[in-house]
Amino acid sequence: MSDTHLARMVHNRAARYGGKTALRYKSGDHWHDLSYHHLGELIRTAAKALLELGVRKGEMVGIYSGNRPEWTISDFAILSTGAVSVPIYATSTAGQAGYIVHDADIRVVFAGNQTQYDRITGIPKQSSPPAAIIVFDEEVDLRGNTRGISWREFLEKGRASARDAELDERLQSASTDDVATLIYTSGTTGEPKGVMLHHSNFHHSFIAHDRRLNVSDRDVSLCFLPLAHVYERAWSYYVTGHGMTNAYVDDMSKVIDYLRQIKPTIMCAVPRFYEKIYMSVFEKLDADEPWRKKLFLWALGVGEAVYLRRKEKQILTPALWLQWLAAEALVLRKLQGIVGGRIRFLPCAGAPLARKIEEFFHSAGIHITYGYGLTETTATVTCHEDYHFRPGTVGKPIDGVEVKIAPSGEILVRGETVMSGYYRKPEATAEAFEDGWLKTGDVGVMEDGYLTITDRIKELMKTSGGKYIAPQYVESTLAGDPYIEQLIVIADGRPYATALIVPAFDALEAYAKTWNIATSSREELVRDPILVRFFEGRIEARQKDLAGYEKVKRIALLPRPFSQEAGEITPTLKVRRRVIIEKYHDLIDAMYAREKEASTPAPESDLSFSAP
Secondary structure, eight states, X not given: OOOOSHHHHHHHHHHXXXXXXXXXXXXXXXXXXXXXXXXXXXXHHHHHHHHHTTOOXXXXXXXXXXXXXXXXXXXXXXXXXXXXXXXXXXXXXXXXXXXXXHHTTOXXXXXXXXXXXXXXXXXXXXXXXXXXXXXXOTTOOOTTOTTEEEHHHHHHHHHTOOOHHHHHHHHHHOOTTSEEEEEEOOOSSSSOOEEEEEHHHHHHHHHHHHHHOOOOTTOEEEEOSOTTSHHXXXXXXXXXXXXOEEEEOSOGGGHHHHHHHHOOSBOOBXXXXXXXXXXXXXXXXXXXXXXXXXXXXXXXXXXXXXHHHHHTTOOOOHHHHHHHHHHIIIIIHHHHHTTTSOOSBEEEOSSOOOHHHHHHHHHTTOOEEEEEEEGGGTEEEXXXXXXXXXXXXXXXXXXXXXXXXXXXXXXXXXXXXXXXXETTOHHHHHHHEETTEEEEEEEEEEETTEEEXXXXXGGOEEOTTXXXXXXHHHHHHHTTOTTEEEEEEEXXXXXXXXXXXXXXHHHHHHHHHHTTOOOSSHHHHTTOHHHHHHHHHHHHHHTTTSOGGGSEEEEEEOSSXXXXXXXXXXXXXXXXXXXXXXXXXXXXXXXXXXXXXXXXXXXXXXXXXXXX
């Protein structure tokens, strides 16, 4: 793509692709299409309405909503005026949204639904609340607030505007060096910071992706992750720039249904999405008839042989080809059908992905393009190359991006996709760089040009015995068990590693029935001794390849999942470890209580349980 400014890019695509479907969204029981031509018209109308509201070039304008076409229209309209788009996660609390509105001096903000509108209007006057709040959902009660404007009224304001010449002037004077967006980090390790990304950052990212990925205007992408996150945001820009169709998931709980309805060819997702599919498949397999299990495992083995040969660019033998055709017809196409049946590749990033899960999907004929990136690097730093890649790694750096490992093991990044800095935080910006290299805070190793992530610098744990444990590595080793929904490892300053585990309750309740275990609540379920021993055995089996000091010695089962509402996970499903450890401090202490009584370290085989 040759466009160096995102606003000019979208208007050029609107002219080029005309009646082709740009956006697809569901309203009620039906899917609706919005053409590139109509998209361009709506963006221009919304941009003129923003000018009527007095939006200045360089001004910060917020978007506080879930994924929907209006999100994209508003985003491009903001950029068309030369203003800066500031996304706020749809699940952000009033305090989190208020922090961003105050920190970025947001005067105009788009809100999605009643909850988001009420939270924005509730920002205290001393915090400089927005002067104008445009609401996407027409059913929202504006409650008589003069600052509230419906989406329909907003567009009417734009259609009646005579500011076409002013808008054209802003588009013509737009520079690739302009700040495009301010994206606030999720704050897993501290106060959120606004990452400043310029139009040039996205432009260079697109060039690099064109050299790594094979896409065309025939592709259909499912917009699944929050648009407030740099990963889906940058990808959606890329989708539009290539004239693809972007279909919106308005309810993440319905993503599997939407996959089957839309049948996309590409979709970005985080490892948790693949973990849940993997667990669901093997949970059903456990309950299946022996002959079906045998057929499934045979087909998966054939698929693995095919993917390994393709990965090394080797041709398939006639015998393997025939076996693969049979495996596809009997088993593998059904697995591919879970994600719609037309997937060409699935970009994946955001957290560690267990190698066994990655290899399962490749064996099933579902190609995962695993990668690594940060908000500060306009998403992608590294990713797999087509079918030629190394499992267990996050691939090689994309063109124009340099990666090196510091003596401490920290991953350092340099290139045209790296941010200019944090908004109004010169000290934090200076701290983030070292001799022009961005300090990612992640630990990794480079081998033959392939990057492997081992953990977060700030999350490395040192036991009281002086051993360093990478919790994400241990957690990814244990992940993928069909009976485990969530878990975190604890070891910092402790004699050995322990874990808090949230069971996959649907699977656990079904297992309990097979043992005639009757419980009246999940609190009783996680304390049942038979089920506790069941979990201890599964954990012990999965960590057999870990070093002795890395192994989890004791576990505690929790009756409820970690949630965004409780502040335990971020909107991108990353665990806020410190919050969880503080919340369950007494339970964690209880897991180590027996150690204090005995005054001797727990033996490696002593995997035991503490009740919440």
